[in-house]
Amino acid sequence: MTSNLKLVQDAFKNDDNVVIISFTVDPETDTAGRLKWYANHFSINTSKWNLLTGDKKDIYKLARESFYVSAGDGDGGPDDFIHSDKLVLIDKQKQIRGYYTGTEKNDVEKLIHDIKKLENEN
Numbered sequence: 001m002t003s004n005l006k007l008v009q010d011a012f013k014n015d016d017n018v019v020i021i022s023f024t025v026d027p028e029t030d031t032a033g034r035l036k037w038y039a040n041h042f043s044i045n046t047s048k049w050n051l052l053t054g055d056k057k058d059i060y061k062l063a064r065e066s067f068y069v070s071a072g073d074g075d076g077g078p079d080d081f082i083h084s085d086k087l088v089l090i091d092k093q094k095q096i097r098g099y100y101t102g103t104e105k106n107d108v109e110k111l112i113h114d115i116k117k118l119e120n121e122n
Contacts, residue, residue, distance in 0.1 A: 001085060001102040002042050009049050011112045017092075018115060020049040027053045087111055091118060 005020055012018035024030035030038075035051040038044070044051065089098040089111060098114055100107040 001087075002044075004102055004105060004108040005049070005087070006042070006044070007105075007108055008112055008115075009045055012115065013045065013048065015119075017119060018048070022049070022051050024051070024053045027056050089114060089118070 005022070008018075008020060024035065030053050032053060035053060039046050039049075039051055085101055085103045087100040087102045087108070088096055089100070091097050097118060098111070100111040102108065
């Protein structure tokens with residue numbers, strides 16, 4: 001997913017309207033320091049791509065109730081685990097505009113196309 005998201009990062013490197021946000025699914029392991037290492041290791045432009053961590057229950061609630069990326073129930077507790085390969089396109093009005101398989105290059109290319117299309121709507 002990282003290499004595919006780098007395609008998105010590169011396609012919009014000069015576009016201030018496009019930001020990538022990644023949420024960790026394992027906040028106990030993925031500390032702020034670990035995410036900083038990850039960003040450096042994979043040459044992620046952190047002015048365009050935010051790697052976020054936080055409280056597991058809050059992250060999992062967001063994934064389930066705001067982004068709808070998990071069909072399973074859970075409480076964000078120690079045995080709860082979500083991992084989705086879905087990328088979610090959200091517009092400026094915070095509306096979900098599409099879902100894409102982040103591990104599929106063709107889907108990521110469609111995401112890039114859809115972002116450009118969305119920008120032309122405004």
